[in-house]
Amino acid sequence: MFSRDNWKEIFETIQKNKLRTFLSGFTVALGILIFVSLVGLTNGLQNTFNKFFSDDSSNTFFLFAGRTSMPYKGYKSGRQIEFDNSDLEDIEKNFTLLTDYVSPRIDRSGLVKYKNESNNYTTRAVSESYQFAEKTIMMKGRYLNKEDIKNRTKYAVIGRLVERDLFGQEDAIGAYIDITGSVFKVIGVFQDEAGDDEERRIYIPYTTRQLIEKNTDRVDQIVVGFNPEIGYAGAMAYDKSLDRFLREKKFISPDDQNGIYIRNVADQLKQNQQFAGVLAYIGGFIAFGTILAGIIGISNIMVFVVKERTKELGIRKALGATPKSVIGSILLESVFITTISGIFGMIVGIAIIGSLGKKLEDFFITDPYINLGLAVFATVILIVFGAIAGYIPARRAARIKPIVALRDE
Numbered sequence: 001m002f003s004r005d006n007w008k009e010i011f012e013t014i015q016k017n018k019l020r021t022f023l024s025g026f027t028v029a030l031g032i033l034i035f036v037s038l039v040g041l042t043n044g045l046q047n048t049f050n051k052f053f054s055d056d057s058s059n060t061f062f063l064f065a066g067r068t069s070m071p072y073k074g075y076k077s078g079r080q081i082e083f084d085n086s087d088l089e090d091i092e093k094n095f096t097l098l099t100d101y102v103s104p105r106i107d108r109s110g111l112v113k114y115k116n117e118s119n120n121y122t123t124r125a126v127s128e129s130y131q132f133a134e135k136t137i138m139m140k141g142r143y144l145n146k147e148d149i150k151n152r153t154k155y156a157v158i159g160r161l162v163e164r165d166l167f168g169q170e171d172a173i174g175a176y177i178d179i180t181g182s183v184f185k186v187i188g189v190f191q192d193e194a195g196d197d198e199e200r201r202i203y204i205p206y207t208t209r210q211l212i213e214k215n216t217d218r219v220d221q222i223v224v225g226f227n228p229e230i231g232y233a234g235a236m237a238y239d240k241s242l243d244r245f246l247r248e249k250k251f252i253s254p255d256d257q258n259g260i261y262i263r264n265v266a267d268q269l270k271q272n273q274q275f276a277g278v279l280a281y282i283g284g285f286i287a288f289g290t291i292l293a294g295i296i297g298i299s300n301i302m303v304f305v306v307k308e309r310t311k312e313l314g315i316r317k318a319l320g321a322t323p324k325s326v327i328g329s330i331l332l333e334s335v336f337i338t339t340i341s342g343i344f345g346m347i348v349g350i351a352i353i354g355s356l357g358k359k360l361e362d363f364f365i366t367d368p369y370i371n372l373g374l375a376v377f378a379t380v381i382l383i384v385f386g387a388i389a390g391y392i393p394a395r396r397a398a399r400i401k402p403i404v405a406l407r408d409e
Contacts, residue, residue: 031294
């Protein structure tokens with residue numbers, strides 16, 4: 001079966017039937033190429049989901065105050081709900097075992113100046129624990145601490161792009177900047193994997209912001225970090241308990257969807273992971289379909305090949321060729337073409353996927369990739385079925401009587 005004569009015959013057959021050989025190989029290579037590409041792009045889509053939703057801490061609740069839409073316990077509808085410092089204390093007191101940290105958030109936008117440079121930035125007033133919620137990475141200097149919050153210091157932690165815009169090549173640490181008329185000392189510079197928008201923010205102590213705004217105790221939003229050990233089910237239960245607690249405190253109807261809103265990052269993360277998983281299944285199903293199409297294509301071509309060589313096979317049998325040698329010759333040709341084409345398609349597909357990198361980020365595909373083992377497995381599957389595709393018609397041809405084969409037109 002693997003004799004030199006067999007290989008010589010295979011190459012002579014390929015040489016005589018270049019178009020047929022090309023179509024056979026193209027069908028196999030294209031099937032593997034599409035499979036590798038689809039799986040790689042699907043993985044790239046999942047990378048984007050993971051990157052986008054893992055930038056911030058996943059064990060976090062964001063609490064937003066709204067305006068009531070229905071009357072409740074003597075209070076009219078249309079009432080604006082407000083958070084204050086007592087809410088921070090009550091959450092920590094009533095949910096001690098479930099809570100890792102609580103931080104207020106007060107956002108203000110305004111002009112920030114340094115010497116002759118100025119620009120508009122968002123200033124976010126927070127506590128020292130807000131660093132955990134945003135996963136802020138300090139490049140130099142330090143973040144806010146408890147003493148800064150307690151003493152209402154005029155310290156600022158600026159984003160990497162704020163330093164670049166206002167300071168150029170100058171080191172910002174220790175410099176003083178004007179934030180909407182108040183002078184703050186820069187104590188740190190941070191970076192954030194979420195991108196430019198995050199790195200054009202400035203963090204200051206929330207107590208300092210409240211002092212500037214006529215010593216108020218109001219906060220815009222509240223960020224609660226829960227203990228990750230409670231798991232997803234515990235997070236959902238905590239979400240409901242926290243919502244119920246704040247509604248009772250603020251006199252908001254349990255049925256009022258507008259009075260207060262809690263964004264559960266853990267729940268959103270799970271939902272998006274499930275969505276990404278569905279997309280992965282869809283992509284995998286389509287990829288499997290391309291492999292199946294390749295198998296059908298090579299099968300059809302091999303049926304045609306055997307039909308075309310019926311008379312030739314009859315002559316060989318008349319000269320004494322055994323059915324085993326007839327099957328072996330056709331089978332070896334099928335496996336050879338399928339293997340070479342499959343490996344070529346796999347290598348090209350992996351090369352294309354590997355070269356994309358971040359070029360498709362605008363289409364929500366980041367660093368697409370495919371597991372080499374999966375690519376090899378798919379190629380082997382196609383080779384195996386290519387062999388089966390060649391074996392079935394070859395076996396049928398080997399059973400034809402020489403006199404019948406010689407009469408074939």
